[in-house]
Amino acid sequence: MATPWQCLCLILILIISILCQASSIQLPSKNGARYLSIFWSSNRTLSVSPKYNYETKYFQQKLDHFSFTHLPSFRQRYLINTQYWLGPSRLGPIFLYCGNEGDIEWFAANTGFLWEIAPRFGAMVIFPEHRYYGESMPYGSKEEAYKNATTLSYLTAEQALADYAVLISELKRNLSAQACPVVLFGGSYGGMLAAWMRLKYPHISIGALASSAPILQFEDLVPPETFYNIVSNDFRRESTSCFRTIKESWDVINKVGQINGGLAQLTKTFHICRELESADSLTNWLESAYSYLAMANYPYPTDFLMPLPGNPIKEVCRKIDSLPDGASVLQRIFEGVSVYYNYTGKVNCFNLDDDPHGMSGWNWQACTEMIMPMASNRTTSMFPEFYYDPKSNEEQCLKDYHVKPRPTWITTEFGGHAFKSALKAFGSNIIFSNGLLDPWSGGSVLKDVSDTIVALITEKGAHHLDLRAATAEDPDWLLDQRSSEIKMIRDWLDEYYGEKKATFSM
Numbered sequence: 169m170a171t172p173w174q175c176l177c178l179i180l181i182l183i184i185s186i187l188c189q190a191s192s193i194q195l196p197s198k199n200g201a202r203y204l205s206i207f208w209s210s211n212r213t214l215s216v217s218p219k220y221n222y223e224t225k226y227f228q229q230k231l232d233h234f235s236f237t238h239l240p241s242f243r244q245r246y247l248i249n250t251q252y253w254l255g256p257s258r259l260g261p262i263f264l265y266c267g268n269e270g271d272i273e274w275f276a277a278n279t280g281f282l283w284e285i286a287p288r289f290g291a292m293v294i295f296p297e298h299r300y301y302g303e304s305m306p307y308g309s310k311e312e313a314y315k316n317a318t319t320l321s322y323l324t325a326e327q328a329l330a331d332y333a334v335l336i337s338e339l340k341r342n343l344s345a346q347a348c349p350v351v352l353f354g355g356s357y358g359g360m361l362a363a364w365m366r367l368k369y370p371h372i373s374i375g376a377l378a379s380s381a382p383i384l385q386f387e388d389l390v391p392p393e394t395f396y397n398i399v400s401n402d403f404r405r406e407s408t409s410c411f412r413t414i415k416e417s418w419d420v421i422n423k424v425g426q427i428n429g430g431l432a433q434l435t436k437t438f439h440i441c442r443e444l445e446s447a448d449s450l451t452n453w454l455e456s457a458y459s460y461l462a463m464a465n466y467p468y469p470t471d472f473l474m475p476l477p478g479n480p481i482k483e484v485c486r487k488i489d490s491l492p493d494g495a496s497v498l499q500r501i502f503e504g505v506s507v508y509y510n511y512t513g514k515v516n517c518f519n520l521d522d523d524p525h526g527m528s529g530w531n532w533q534a535c536t537e538m539i540m541p542m543a544s545n546r547t548t549s550m551f552p553e554f555y556y557d558p559k560s561n562e563e564q565c566l567k568d569y570h571v572k573p574r575p576t577w578i579t580t581e582f583g584g585h586a587f588k589s590a591l592k593a594f595g596s597n598i599i600f601s602n603g604l605l606d607p608w609s610g611g612s613v614l615k616d617v618s619d620t621i622v623a624l625i626t627e628k629g630a631h632h633l634d635l636r637a638a639t640a641e642d643p644d645w646l647l648d649q650r651s652s653e654i655k656m657i658r659d660w661l662d663e664y665y666g667e668k669k670a671t672f673s674m
Contacts, residue, residue: 219280219283220276221249222247223247223248224246226245226246227335227339228241228243229241229242229243229299229304230334232322232327234330242305242306244297244299244331245297245303246294246335247273248293249283250292252286252287253291254291256343259349260345261289261291261351263285263293264294264332264350264353265293265354265358266296266332266352266353266354266358266361266365267296267297267358268298269357269530271301271302271303272295272298272304275295275355275358278635279635280635280636280638281636281637282635284637285654289657292348296331299328301529307319314532317569323536324537325538325578328361329364332361332372333365333369349374350372350373351374351376351377351660352366352373353377353379353635354379355380355631356380356381356608357530359378359379359381360383362381363381363600367591367594374597374660374664375597375599375660376597376598377599377601377657379634380602380603380612381600381608381612382610382611383582383587383612384612384613385608386539386540386579387541387576389611391543392541392543393543393548394607395459395607395608396551398462398606398607398610399458399607400549402461402607403485407488409488409489413500414458415550418551420498421434421451421498422447422451425444426447431443431445431446437499438518439502439515441517441519449520453518457505457508460474461476461484463631464630464631465480465481465605466480466633467628467643468641475512476511477507477511478641480508485504491503535561535571535573536574537577537578539573539575543556592617595620596618597621597660598620598621598622599624600621600622600623601623601625602614602625603628603633603634605630609625627645628643628645629645629646629649634649634653638650
């Protein structure tokens with residue numbers, strides 16, 4: 169969200185993303201959508217305790233699938249579980265999650281829906297890791313892989329999709345399971361990949377569940393103010409006074425930051441570990457928190473992005489509104505944002521550039537092909553007003569990576585303009601699921617395109633909530649959404665098995 173993806177994711181995220189300063193689906197910056205890079209609290213480290221059983225394996229991948237140049241290969245990590253798989257003789261299905269911008273174990277731990285439905289389908293479960301994230305590093309290490317534009321040039325969605333296509337094809341061949349149907353899953357950027365893979369490699373899978381997948385967040389397909397308007401509406405829905413306090417805070421922060429000793433004062437007020445160099449860095453940090461709170465506005469406590477209470481925006485606004493009369497705007501904002509950055513109360517100070525989930529590669533993707541225009545309208549948004557400036561975005565990317573963004577490449581590669589007619593003519597078996605509390609829902613598909621490309625919408629859902637594990641606190645509308653998804657997946661498989669049976673009986 170705001171120099172803060174930055175998931176479906178999250179995506180969202182969400183991304184979140186889930187990332188250094190400025191970046192789900194994990195956040196948009198004023199110069200473009202670095203939407204999955206996250207600001208984290210100090211001393212937070214990634215610790216994923218596997219909730220589900222799987223083997224960790226590695227597959228030797230080509231660095232460049234689209235040339236015959238001799239380049240070094242790399243080891244792609246993937247997680248696999250065959251405990252409930254019916255096997256090739258019974259055409260057991262394969263459920264493949266399209267790994268997104270971060271450590272694959274993190275996504276596996278937060279995609280309980282996939283693990284929970286696998287037994288009833290007799291499915292194999294596979295979580296391949298996205299190249300340049302987690303342990304799937306070309307050139308042997310992250311330092312080498314991220315060295316410059318030449319080594320990073322193979323970090324693209326197209327290469328990642330080719331990785332998944334090659335991996336699943338080889339695994340099926342090795343297991344004599346060529347006839348076993350594959351169903352794709354993904355949230356946020358992973359949901360985008362699942363939808364795009366279904367369209368680009370229709371022979372690889374029979375269907376895709378794309379949750380919180382903002383495939384229309386490019387060029388002018390949706391208004392650039394959409395993301396921040398939804399975040400703002402989430403806060404205004406809880407409390408108009410909370411909304412107004414946040415809206416007022418930006419001018420206060422800027423004024424304090426400009427006075428002598430002001431940055432030191434802001435550093436102290438917000439418990440930042442190192443003295444702020446500018447008010448903008450604090451502004452970005454706050455924007456990121458509000459955006460991720462909207463993504464993770466789940467009805468029960470979670471720790472997907474940060475340890476958070478249920479309905480966290482409600483708790484933020486309660487903190488902001490409950491301080492006694494006379495409390496300053498900055499005091500109120502600090503109490504509120506602490507719900508996101510320090511709900512456990514264990515953090516003494518905040519570091520603005522932690523990246524525990526290894527998502528900083530998204531900054532590169534957001535400077536090359538993932539160009540998602542973002543803007544904020546002062547009338548409809550609680551955020552500072554700004555406009556998307558492609559020239560400024562290009563200058564920043566040239567400075568950071570010595571590359572120029574390609575803002576029209578995603579729509580050229582995967583479509584977007586007149587997407588309804590295109591998907592209706594050439595696509596099938598895709599579920600676009602979205603919760604309208606999720607700011608990334610505004611860039612997703614919110615209406616049915618055809619009988620087989622459908623949109624499942626929930627008013628109170630947040631970033632790819634449907635992909636999370638079932639809990640005792642799940643509301644009825646979430647249970648209904650998941651039931652609909654299960655039924656559609658069952659229908660895809662029944663149709664596939666019916667066609668196979670007809671073929672064999674001919």
